[in-house]
Amino acid sequence: MSQYENLGLPLIHAGKVRELYALDDPGKLLMVATDNISAYDFVLEPAVPGKGIVLTQLSLWWFGQLADLIDNHLISTDVPAAVAGRAMITERLDMVPIEAVARGYLTGSGWIEYQDSGTVCGVQLPAGLHDGSRLAEPIFTPARKAELGEHDENISFEQMCAEIGDDLGAKLRDATLSIYRRAEQITRERGIILADTKLEFGLRADGTLVLADEVLTPDSSRFWDAREWEHGRLASFDKQYLRDWLAHDSDWDRSGSVPPPPLPPHIVEKTRERYLLAFQRLTGDELVLN
Template structure:
């Protein structure tokens, strides 16, 4: 059952973190960010308090920073009291089934692929890079979105164009790189390295490409402390801390197909603080939790 059944609105879709509700206007939806957290394609049993508020409020801040660069799906933030600050009213769009990833630094799955092939999603990179290397220019590495609980599939740009069309594919690639190049210096000025990030896009009826879902949050991005990076360390302000605990400290066997264990209170608290710290660093203010 939805966490927000008291809204008395028809639930259209429940994803890993967000829930979409129907509104009287058929062209609008209520998008609610829950406190769920996912890792390795599992939604964990543990919640991260206030996480949904961070995601929504930070996305709204970034949409403001990106104003004029690309249309977005936000209609208004005047929402029912039960979901205030964690929900927004958005346009209904025809979503493109692509995770549009911009990488300005080599790490994560890109680093793993590079070690084997010297490429990331078909993009050839120079030899001699290491985990955390800054790339000469950001690269676009798309993934085909999979159903809930399944792995998204990394694809090349050419493969993406086969299922979204060349015109839409070019628009998505260009918008993804443009957003990253606009956002990266903003984050760096505030002491955060934007290593990589993913976006989702939808299409209006007239074919206009629209930035949707969340944008440049600790869920959708890798944020590193800039001072630590300058000294050769990768210190995260995102859910990498939680992933690291699951892999190295929890005793969970990822290959066994069983769900991850519940998070200890200290891991929940530390993850929550990283999300709040990312919001504070980027916006320059403490999050109003109401």
């Protein structure tokens, strides 16, 4: 069900956060970022007001920072007034069915796997690391995209190549690590640590690899305050605050079949504040939402 039926455009796909609409030109799409927020494979209620605008505007800023590294799918921001600020017109691509993840720090699902096996997606790591450890070199840890409501599955580089081919697999890895290294340098200059990020890519008809979807936002990345990290604390500018509430303070049983409870107003507001602060710290501009 579309949140923007008044656009009068055919809805192609409605994901957890984004909606894709067909345009008269078959080579173009309208991509709209809603205010939905997801965690643990659930879309949560209520939405976070203005979140879709933050994601879109930050993605546009990052596309500019990365333009010399890789092509991206952006064509125009001349979109219908009903979705102004939260939408872009993009190329229609053949999307690669892989979440391309770069990790420069050990945390999240990587930390969980490391504690069990000393590896992350088949990459052997040194002993003695802790949650939040900086890795000697960033690593590429792909995941197989799942259907809506299912878990993405972490896989090894070899498994990925078996599915999409060695040549495309190598291009995906190299592009992901190149983007991460550039972005990590930019965020560090602004007092933010980019712990990890997930990227999506598509292919043009001529085989060109293109950066697509959102990029380096609080939805797709872990951002930490650099000064806090130096003191051993992981203070986030992303939706980890919301995840922590669900996991520790909401009395929700993640192992059960009952959906998460509604988000309290203060959790929604604090999450919104963190997204806006991430935008301001990264871009140097203040994003004013109505």
